[in-house]
């Protein structure tokens with residue numbers, strides 16, 4: 001195993017502090033940490049749990065009320081898709097936790113998606129988006145959603161012309177961005193600004209951390225202690241977001257919905273091809289290769305970004321392939337030390353994180369842990385779809 005030149009000093013320091021200087025690259029515990037900045041999982045410093053602050057806002061896309069209002073209309077507007085049948089809200093439905101409730105998400109008509117749809121509540125906090133972190137910002141994520149073949153499948157110029165043929169949008173874009181006509185990049189900025197308002201910072205957990213000691217009951221507090229201690233969840237789900245934003249293979253079992261659904265199989269194969277997987281792997285893999293698509297490093301196969309644990313109550317099913325329906329199933333999975341290393345079965349290279357091992361949780365401890373997880377969700381954040389502006393004809 002090699003440490004790539006790009007491995008940052010922080011990672012190396014982290015490694016050196018936990019390993020004797022000799023044998024650095026041989027010990028299995030270094031497996032996650034030694035794979036460069038993109039994968040840098042494995043043992044390291046843990047950020048204490050904390051109340052969530054306001055989300056970061058990029059300097060070139062400040063939030064204004066008019067921009068958020070425009071972004072909301074666009075988020076609900078199916079004209080930002082190929083056949084005007086899908087808006088962002090079709091898959092990120094406010095009534096279903098701002099996701100779609102399916103194990104594997106629906107797709108553009110005639111296709112299926114191939115991953116579980118993420119909730120966009122609190123997505124404003126992530127530095128990298130998607131299950132394998134392939135988008136860098138909300139601004140750059142939105143066009144890939146509207147244009148991607150198995151999501152919006154919209155043609156750029158056609159979508160832009162549609163916006164230009166809507167008088168109300170002409171007015172609103174001009175007011176917010178100053179350009180004579182709606183421009184698609186501005187549409188993505190407006191949607192991103194809207195998404196930055198979809199955050200939840202007043203959960204029982206946040207209130208507790210801000211000083212309301214009655215906000216969590218005894219079961220939740222026992223669960224918190226387990227989370228930070230015996231159950232070791234905090235090793236990856238840390239800080240205010242409950243995610244260290246690193247990538248791990250937990251051995252999540254494959255979802256057999258792929259086996260008997262031709263549409264899902266087509267998308268799955270298409271994605272291997274589109275992401276530049278070798279002919280050999282393309283033919284053999286039955287699992288989502290995760291971070292591997294970005295790095296093409298075998299040691300990144302089946303690694304996924306640690307998701308936040310906020311708003312979970314409204315967002316089952318869980319994991320990148322939606323294979324677990326309840327928090328009980330998730331806890332049982334961790335209690336067993338995770339699942340089989342499907343990456344190793346595929347290529348011979350083990351990638352499952354050494355952090356997971358059997359926890360020996362008693363039934364009441366599992367219940368306490370779930371009570372704590374539930375305290376990371378507050379009120380349901382619902383929203384009525386707005387009335388969309390109509391097309392008009394220009395002189």
Ligand code: HEC
Nearest residue numbers: 088091105106107116117118123129130131142145146151
């Ligand atoms: C066909 C269903 C579908 C549509 C339409 C869709 N999405 Fe998504 N969205 C998904 C799925 C599935 C994922 C996870 C994809 C992955 O990880 O590869 C996702 C992921 C995301 C994420 C990343 C969240 C995270 O935790 O990293 C954001 C943000 C997002 N979508 C916003 C949007 C916006 C904005 C639109 C409209 C322009 C949109 N989506 C349209 C299905 C959809």
Ligand code: HEC
Nearest residue numbers: 231233236248252304305306307318319320330334353355
């Ligand atoms: C080694 C790092 C690591 C540890 C330790 C860990 N998790 Fe995770 N967790 C992840 C990753 C990575 C995912 C996404 C995996 C995937 O989809 O393949 C995840 C997913 C989840 C999900 C699903 C979230 C969603 O939106 O689908 C829940 C719930 C969860 N973890 C809870 C816990 C709990 C509770 C513990 C402690 C018992 C724990 N995790 C320990 C890394 C970790």
